Amino acid sequence: MSKVFLSDQYLEETDVLIVNFSDGSTQAYDLTQQIPNQIKSAIPLENYLLELEFSNGEKKHYNLSNRLMGVFAFLADMEEFRKLRLIQDGKAIAWDYQGETFDLWVDGLYFHSYPING
Numbered sequence: 041m042s043k044v045f046l047s048d049q050y051l052e053e054t055d056v057l058i059v060n061f062s063d064g065s066t067q068a069y070d071l072t073q074q075i076p077n078q079i080k081s082a083i084p085l086e087n088y089l090l091e092l093e094f095s096n097g098e099k100k101h102y103n104l105s106n107r108l109m110g111v112f113a114f115l116a117d118m119e120e121f122r123k124l125r126l127i128q129d130g131k132a133i134a135w136d137y138q139g140e141t142f143d144l145w146v147d148g149l150y151f152h153s154y155p156i157n158g
Contacts, residue, residue, distance in 0.1 A: 042089055044103040046154040057149055062106075069151060078130035079146050084122045088115070091156070092149060095130070100153035102144075111142055 043063040050057050057069040076094035082092040088105040108116045114137045115121045127134045127143060134143040
């Protein structure tokens with residue numbers, strides 16, 4: 041299975057966000073630098089993996105498998121998972137379920153995903 045986001049830690053004195061993944065890898069982000077403000081495409085793959093392309097051209101994977109509880113429990117049904125759409129001019133992805141919209145926004149997706157080739 042692909043790695044999943046575990047936790048993050050903001051280092052206020054350096055404006056760095058450290059993100060930890062289940063395979064022991066980490067990713068550091070300099071929060072003084074501009075981050076993508078738009079998702080150009082979002083493709084649902086097998087095993088609750090999303091292939092995301094951001095406005096800066098980066099392509100990353102976001103693994104949703106550890107979020108299939110609570111409000112996102114309905115996404116355990118792969119048919120529902122595949123029904124994602126971009127909303128707010130690419131600022132978020134969303135699923136509609138039982139008259140409600142459930143969304144994930146670009147910044148969280150960007151920080152908690154990992155490069156496809158890494």
